[in-house]
Amino acid sequence: MAFEGLTNRLQNVFGKLRGKGKVSEDDVNEAMREVRLALLEADVNFKVVKDFIAKVKERAIGQETMKSFTPGMVIIDIVNKELTELMGGTQSKLAKSNKPPTVILMAGLQGAGKTTSSGKLAKMLLKDNHRPLLVACDIYRPAAIKQLQVLGEQIGAPVFTLGDQTSPVDIARSGLQHAKENGNDYVIIDTAGRLHIDEALMEELRQIHDVAKPDEVLLVVDAMTGQEAVNVAESFHGQLELTGVVLTKLDGDTRGGAALSVKAVTGCPIKFAATGEKIEPLEPFHPERMASRILG
Ligand code: GDP
Numbered sequence: 471m472a473f474e475g476l477t478n479r480l481q482n483v484f485g486k487l488r489g490k491g492k493v494s495e496d497d498v499n500e501a502m503r504e505v506r507l508a509l510l511e512a513d514v515n516f517k518v519v520k521d522f523i524a525k526v527k528e529r530a531i532g533q534e535t536m537k538s539f540t541p542g543m544v545i546i547d548i549v550n551k552e553l554t555e556l557m558g559g560t561q562s563k564l565a566k567s568n569k570p571p572t573v574i575l576m577a578g579l580q581g582a583g584k585t586t587s588s589g590k591l592a593k594m595l596l597k598d599n600h601r602p603l604l605v606a607c608d609i610y611r612p613a614a615i616k617q618l619q620v621l622g623e624q625i626g627a628p629v630f631t632l633g634d635q636t637s638p639v640d641i642a643r644s645g646l647q648h649a650k651e652n653g654n655d656y657v658i659i660d661t662a663g664r665l666h667i668d669e670a671l672m673e674e675l676r677q678i679h680d681v682a683k684p685d686e687v688l689l690v691v692d693a694m695t696g697q698e699a700v701n702v703a704e705s706f707h708g709q710l711e712l713t714g715v716v717l718t719k720l721d722g723d724t725r726g727g728a729a730l731s732v733k734a735v736t737g738c739p740i741k742f743a744a745t746g747e748k749i750e751p752l753e754p755f756h757p758e759r760m761a762s763r764i765l766g
Contacts, residue, residue, distance in 0.1 A: 513727025
């Protein structure tokens with residue numbers, strides 16, 4: 471299960487603290503040394519770890535903690551709050567345009583889970599009584615269009631395609647027009663990915679962006695790739711002004727690094743968490759729930 475290693479290690483550290491009636495500054499320092507190692511081992515960005523530990527220490531070594539009858543609990547509470555802050559504090563909601571349709575551009579590397587997440591997002595919107603339109607702009611990966619059509623049929627959402635001989639920019643433009651004519655209040659544009667970030671991919675995304683003027687640019691990243699996911703997010707953000715991240719494959723044995731670092735490194739909030747290959751509604755990402763889950 472995701473975060474298992476991190477959760478076990480943190481529980482160990484806090485177990486020791488909890489047993490103590492009083493904690494000294496040395497106890498806090500020792501605990502923080504162990505938390506630091508646990509976070510690094512979970513593949514959390516080293517700068518993020520450094521700042522995090524400094525913040526927790528500053529609060530934990532304050533008067534209140536030391537005087538408390540349950541100092542261990544106070545420190546766990548501080549860690550919980552700081553973890554929540556690290557992941558964005560509060561839930562970051564999906565944008566909604568005053569002038570429908572709300573346009574959502576889905577970007578990401580190949581295999582991150584873009585098409586699957588587009589389907590899950592549509593399913594979430596359907597559940598909330600919206601009328602999403604999926605637009606198939608990945609004309610390069612064989613079967614990508616078909617995959618989206620199958621998904622659309624499965625969940626009952628229309629899919630707009632012009633095949634693989636029209637440029638993605640034209641498909642986006644026509645898809646938007648189609649949505650306006652058919653009363654779709656959300657448009658989800660599934661774009662092509664590449665194995666690596668390259669200029670051609672970015673240029674195409676920028677052109678689609680110019681035409682579609684999205685209210686949301688969601689980057690889909692694979693949580694299992696840890697720091698690589700954070701690097702990818704940083705590169706995309708530098709070129710495309712992301713509005714949010716969809717973190718996929720949280721059902722796998724991800725060590726947690728991506729979930730804990732993306733917001734701090736890029737400033738871009740995680741808006742959704744995805745689990746499983748089955749098309750279930752996408753889950754909004756709740757920093758406070760994730761922090762509690764990590765702490766076990
Ligand atoms: P794309 O190239 O970014 O469009 O990626 P796909 O949506 O085709 O997904 C690539 C693979 O990852 C497929 O086999 C999906 O079933 C799988 N996948 C996508 N999202 C998840 C997820 O949240 N959890 C798991 N376990 N697998 C996922």
